[in-house]
Amino acid sequence: DSGVTQTPKHLITATGQRVTLRCSPRSGDLSVYWYQQSLDQGLQFLIQYYNGEERAKGNILERFSAQQFPDLHSELNLSSLELGDSALYFCASSVVASGELFFGEGSRLTVL
Amino acid sequence: GQSLEQPSEVTAVEGAIVQINCTYQTSGFYGLSWYQQHDGGAPTFLSYNGLDGLEETGRFSSFLSRSDSYGYLLLQELQMKDSASYFCAVSNQAGTALIFGKGTTLSVSS
Numbered sequence: 001d002s003g004v005t006q007t008p009k010h011l012i013t014a015t016g017q018r019v020t021l022r023c024s025p026r027s028g029d030l031s032v033y034w035y036q037q038s039l040d041q042g043l044q045f046l047i048q049y050y051n052g053e054e055r056a057k058g059n060i061l062e063r064f065s066a067q068q069f070p071d072l073h074s075e076l077n078l079s080s081l082e083l084g085d086s087a088l089y090f091c092a093s094s095v096v097a098s099g100e101l102f103f104g105e106g107s108r109l110t111v112l
Numbered sequence: 113g114q115s116l117e118q119p120s121e122v123t124a125v126e127g128a129i130v131q132i133n134c135t136y137q138t139s140g141f142y143g144l145s146w147y148q149q150h151d152g153g154a155p156t157f158l159s160y161n162g163l164d165g166l167e168e169t170g171r172f173s174s175f176l177s178r179s180d181s182y183g184y185l186l187l188q189e190l191q192m193k194d195s196a197s198y199f200c201a202v203s204n205q206a207g208t209a210l211i212f213g214k215g216t217t218l219s220v221s222s
Contacts, residue, residue, distance in 0.1 A: 002154060015203065033209050042214040044197060056209050093162065096207060099145035099160035106154060 003027065006091050006104035014112055018079040018086045024066040025072055027092030031055070032074040033094075033101060034066055049074055081111045114138040116213035118200055123219045124190050132185045132216045134200035142203045144183045144205050145210060147165065149197045158198075187218070195220045 003026035013019055034046040037057075045058030049068035060066075063081075068074040078085060079090050088108050092101035124130045134144065143162040147155040155174045159167050160175035161183060173186040189195055197217050201210040 021135075031207070035212075043201075043212040045209045045211055050207065055207070058209065058211075089154075092155075099143045099162070099201075099203060099210070100157045101145075101155075101210060103154040103156070108167045 002102040002104065003092050004091060004102050004104035006089075006107050008107055009105065010108050012109075012110045012112065013081060013082060015081055017081050017111075018077065019081065019109065021078070021089050021091075021109075022074045023074045023076070023091030023093075023104060025074070026102055027090075028073065029093035029095050029102070031094045031096075032068055032072070033092045034074070034076050035059075035090040035092065035103075036087050037090060037106075038084075041087075044091065046076070048108050078109070081109075085109065087110045113212045114204065116199075116202060116211065118216045120214070121217045121219070123221065125222050126190055126192060126220060128190050129167045129188045130190060130218065131187065132187075132198050132200075132218070134183050136181050136183075136187075136200070136202050136213075136215060138181075138202050138204050138211075140204035141178065141181075142205050142208075144174070145201045145203070146172075146174050146185045147201060147212070149199065149215070151196075153167045155199065185218055190220045192220050192222065194218060203215060 005024040012049040046060040147160040159174040197215040
Protein backbone atom coordinates (compact mmCIF):
# COMPACT_ATOMS: atom_id res chain seq x y z
CA ASP A 1 0.00 0.00 0.00
CA SER A 2 1.60 3.25 -1.21
CA GLY A 3 -0.57 5.46 0.94
CA VAL A 4 -2.03 7.21 -2.12
CA THR A 5 -5.78 6.72 -2.49
CA GLN A 6 -7.66 7.09 -5.74
CA THR A 7 -11.39 6.94 -6.34
CA PRO A 8 -13.26 5.59 -8.15
CA LYS A 9 -11.34 2.44 -9.08
CA HIS A 10 -13.51 1.83 -12.13
CA LEU A 11 -15.73 4.14 -14.12
CA ILE A 12 -17.80 3.48 -17.22
CA THR A 13 -19.41 6.38 -19.02
CA ALA A 14 -20.52 7.54 -22.43
CA THR A 15 -18.95 9.83 -24.99
CA GLY A 16 -19.58 13.49 -24.35
CA GLN A 17 -19.89 13.05 -20.61
CA ARG A 18 -17.80 14.54 -17.81
CA VAL A 19 -16.13 12.70 -14.94
CA THR A 20 -14.08 13.63 -11.91
CA LEU A 21 -11.27 11.50 -10.53
CA ARG A 22 -10.09 12.03 -6.99
CA CYS A 23 -6.72 11.52 -5.35
CA SER A 24 -5.58 11.73 -1.75
CA PRO A 25 -1.80 11.88 -1.49
CA ARG A 26 0.35 10.29 1.18
CA SER A 27 0.30 12.13 4.46
CA GLY A 28 2.81 14.95 4.29
CA ASP A 29 3.36 14.86 0.52
CA LEU A 30 2.89 18.27 -1.06
CA SER A 31 3.29 17.28 -4.71
CA VAL A 32 0.61 15.50 -6.68
CA TYR A 33 1.08 14.23 -10.22
CA TRP A 34 -1.45 12.87 -12.69
CA TYR A 35 -0.52 10.34 -15.35
CA GLN A 36 -2.51 8.66 -18.12
CA GLN A 37 -1.76 5.13 -19.26
CA SER A 38 -3.53 3.83 -22.36
CA LEU A 39 -3.42 0.24 -23.56
CA ASP A 40 0.17 -0.81 -24.28
CA GLN A 41 1.37 2.71 -23.68
CA GLY A 42 3.73 4.19 -21.19
CA LEU A 43 2.81 6.64 -18.52
CA GLN A 44 1.97 10.00 -20.04
CA PHE A 45 2.48 12.91 -17.67
CA LEU A 46 -0.54 15.19 -17.50
CA ILE A 47 -0.06 17.73 -14.75
CA GLN A 48 1.67 18.40 -11.43
CA TYR A 49 0.56 20.41 -8.42
CA TYR A 50 2.68 21.51 -5.50
CA ASN A 51 1.00 22.73 -2.33
CA GLY A 52 -2.06 23.91 -4.19
CA GLU A 53 -0.33 25.54 -7.13
CA GLU A 54 0.12 24.20 -10.62
CA ARG A 55 3.80 23.32 -11.02
CA ALA A 56 4.14 21.70 -14.43
CA LYS A 57 1.99 20.73 -17.37
CA GLY A 58 2.53 17.81 -19.68
CA ASN A 59 0.39 16.47 -22.48
CA ILE A 60 -2.89 17.47 -20.90
CA LEU A 61 -5.77 18.14 -23.26
CA GLU A 62 -7.76 21.35 -22.99
CA ARG A 63 -10.82 19.22 -22.17
CA PHE A 64 -9.03 18.09 -19.01
CA SER A 65 -8.40 20.18 -15.93
CA ALA A 66 -7.17 19.57 -12.42
CA GLN A 67 -6.82 21.28 -9.10
CA GLN A 68 -5.29 20.67 -5.70
CA PHE A 69 -7.28 21.72 -2.66
CA PRO A 70 -6.05 23.17 0.66
CA ASP A 71 -6.18 19.73 2.25
CA LEU A 72 -3.84 18.64 -0.58
CA HIS A 73 -6.21 16.20 -2.22
CA SER A 74 -6.49 16.63 -5.96
CA GLU A 75 -9.16 16.15 -8.60
CA LEU A 76 -8.79 15.55 -12.31
CA ASN A 77 -11.77 16.61 -14.39
CA LEU A 78 -12.27 15.07 -17.82
CA SER A 79 -14.98 16.57 -20.01
CA SER A 80 -16.48 16.00 -23.46
CA LEU A 81 -15.17 12.49 -23.20
CA GLU A 82 -14.09 10.61 -26.31
CA LEU A 83 -13.47 6.92 -26.88
CA GLY A 84 -9.73 7.58 -26.91
CA ASP A 85 -9.86 8.87 -23.35
CA SER A 86 -10.39 5.32 -22.12
CA ALA A 87 -7.31 4.62 -20.01
CA LEU A 88 -5.90 4.09 -16.56
CA TYR A 89 -5.39 7.36 -14.76
CA PHE A 90 -2.79 7.32 -12.03
CA CYS A 91 -2.15 9.79 -9.32
CA ALA A 92 1.21 9.91 -7.60
CA SER A 93 2.64 11.95 -4.77
CA SER A 94 6.02 12.84 -3.35
CA VAL A 95 7.52 15.05 -0.68
CA VAL A 96 10.40 16.46 -2.67
CA ALA A 97 11.95 15.14 -5.83
CA SER A 98 14.17 12.16 -5.25
CA GLY A 99 13.02 10.31 -8.29
CA GLU A 100 10.64 8.35 -6.09
CA LEU A 101 6.94 8.78 -6.69
CA PHE A 102 4.28 6.88 -4.82
CA PHE A 103 1.47 5.81 -7.11
CA GLY A 104 -2.13 5.08 -6.30
CA GLU A 105 -3.89 2.01 -7.70
CA GLY A 106 -5.37 4.05 -10.51
CA SER A 107 -8.81 4.82 -11.85
CA ARG A 108 -9.78 2.80 -14.89
CA LEU A 109 -11.98 4.88 -17.18
CA THR A 110 -13.95 3.25 -19.95
CA VAL A 111 -15.74 5.52 -22.42
CA LEU A 112 -18.41 3.78 -24.52
CA GLY B 113 11.61 18.06 -25.10
CA GLN B 114 12.46 14.74 -23.60
CA SER B 115 12.60 11.25 -25.05
CA LEU B 116 13.56 7.88 -23.62
CA GLU B 117 14.34 4.69 -25.46
CA GLN B 118 14.16 1.22 -23.96
CA PRO B 119 13.54 -2.20 -25.51
CA SER B 120 9.91 -3.17 -25.78
CA GLU B 121 10.35 -6.80 -24.71
CA VAL B 122 12.89 -9.00 -22.98
CA THR B 123 12.61 -12.71 -22.19
CA ALA B 124 14.67 -14.77 -19.77
CA VAL B 125 14.55 -17.91 -17.66
CA GLU B 126 14.42 -18.27 -13.92
CA GLY B 127 17.76 -17.76 -12.24
CA ALA B 128 19.21 -15.78 -15.12
CA ILE B 129 20.46 -12.18 -15.23
CA VAL B 130 18.87 -9.60 -17.49
CA GLN B 131 19.81 -6.02 -18.30
CA ILE B 132 17.30 -3.44 -19.50
CA ASN B 133 18.90 -0.44 -21.16
CA CYS B 134 17.59 3.09 -21.30
CA THR B 135 18.91 6.00 -23.33
CA TYR B 136 17.49 9.46 -22.91
CA GLN B 137 17.49 12.89 -24.46
CA THR B 138 16.45 15.73 -22.21
CA SER B 139 16.76 19.50 -22.10
CA GLY B 140 18.05 19.19 -18.54
CA PHE B 141 18.83 16.21 -16.35
CA TYR B 142 18.44 15.64 -12.65
CA GLY B 143 18.18 11.87 -12.28
CA LEU B 144 17.09 8.52 -13.70
CA SER B 145 14.56 6.32 -11.95
CA TRP B 146 13.27 2.80 -12.53
CA TYR B 147 9.78 1.53 -11.84
CA GLN B 148 8.13 -1.87 -11.97
CA GLN B 149 4.52 -2.40 -12.95
CA HIS B 150 2.66 -5.68 -12.84
CA ASP B 151 -0.29 -6.08 -15.16
CA GLY B 152 -2.91 -3.44 -14.37
CA GLY B 153 -1.23 -2.53 -11.10
CA ALA B 154 0.37 0.60 -9.76
CA PRO B 155 3.94 1.41 -10.77
CA THR B 156 6.31 0.90 -7.86
CA PHE B 157 9.67 2.52 -7.36
CA LEU B 158 12.76 0.36 -7.76
CA SER B 159 15.79 2.64 -7.81
CA TYR B 160 17.17 6.08 -8.51
CA ASN B 161 20.49 7.32 -9.88
CA GLY B 162 21.39 10.99 -9.54
CA LEU B 163 25.10 10.47 -10.00
CA ASP B 164 27.17 8.28 -12.28
CA GLY B 165 27.72 4.75 -11.12
CA LEU B 166 25.99 1.71 -9.80
CA GLU B 167 23.25 1.56 -7.16
CA GLU B 168 22.50 -1.85 -5.70
CA THR B 169 19.31 -2.87 -3.94
CA GLY B 170 19.09 -6.58 -3.34
CA ARG B 171 18.69 -8.48 -6.59
CA PHE B 172 18.25 -5.24 -8.54
CA SER B 173 20.99 -2.79 -9.53
CA SER B 174 20.83 0.36 -11.60
CA PHE B 175 23.58 2.18 -13.44
CA LEU B 176 23.89 5.67 -14.83
CA SER B 177 26.35 7.35 -17.18
CA ARG B 178 25.43 11.02 -17.51
CA SER B 179 28.02 11.64 -20.19
CA ASP B 180 26.47 8.91 -22.36
CA SER B 181 22.85 9.76 -21.44
CA TYR B 182 22.48 6.09 -20.67
CA GLY B 183 21.43 3.87 -17.85
CA TYR B 184 20.40 0.31 -17.22
CA LEU B 185 18.54 -1.84 -14.75
CA LEU B 186 20.12 -5.17 -13.90
CA LEU B 187 17.97 -7.92 -12.48
CA GLN B 188 19.73 -10.95 -11.03
CA GLU B 189 18.51 -14.37 -9.93
CA LEU B 190 15.33 -13.87 -11.88
CA GLN B 191 12.11 -15.22 -10.42
CA MET B 192 8.75 -15.78 -12.05
CA LYS B 193 7.34 -12.89 -10.02
CA ASP B 194 9.75 -10.53 -11.80
CA SER B 195 7.60 -10.86 -14.94
CA ALA B 196 6.32 -7.30 -15.29
CA SER B 197 6.85 -4.07 -17.18
CA TYR B 198 9.87 -1.96 -16.27
CA PHE B 199 9.99 1.76 -16.94
CA CYS B 200 12.88 4.17 -16.88
CA ALA B 201 11.99 7.76 -16.08
CA VAL B 202 13.89 11.04 -16.02
CA SER B 203 13.45 14.27 -14.15
CA ASN B 204 15.03 17.38 -15.54
CA GLN B 205 15.18 19.30 -12.28
CA ALA B 206 14.46 18.81 -8.61
CA GLY B 207 10.80 18.77 -7.74
CA THR B 208 9.50 18.25 -11.24
CA ALA B 209 7.50 15.46 -12.74
CA LEU B 210 9.07 12.30 -14.07
CA ILE B 211 8.88 11.59 -17.77
CA PHE B 212 8.57 7.88 -18.43
CA GLY B 213 9.76 5.67 -21.25
CA LYS B 214 7.30 3.34 -22.96
CA GLY B 215 8.39 0.43 -20.81
CA THR B 216 10.02 -2.98 -21.27
CA THR B 217 7.94 -6.10 -20.79
CA LEU B 218 10.00 -8.78 -19.07
CA SER B 219 8.80 -12.36 -19.33
CA VAL B 220 10.46 -14.89 -17.07
CA SER B 221 9.90 -18.56 -17.82
CA SER B 222 10.77 -21.68 -15.88
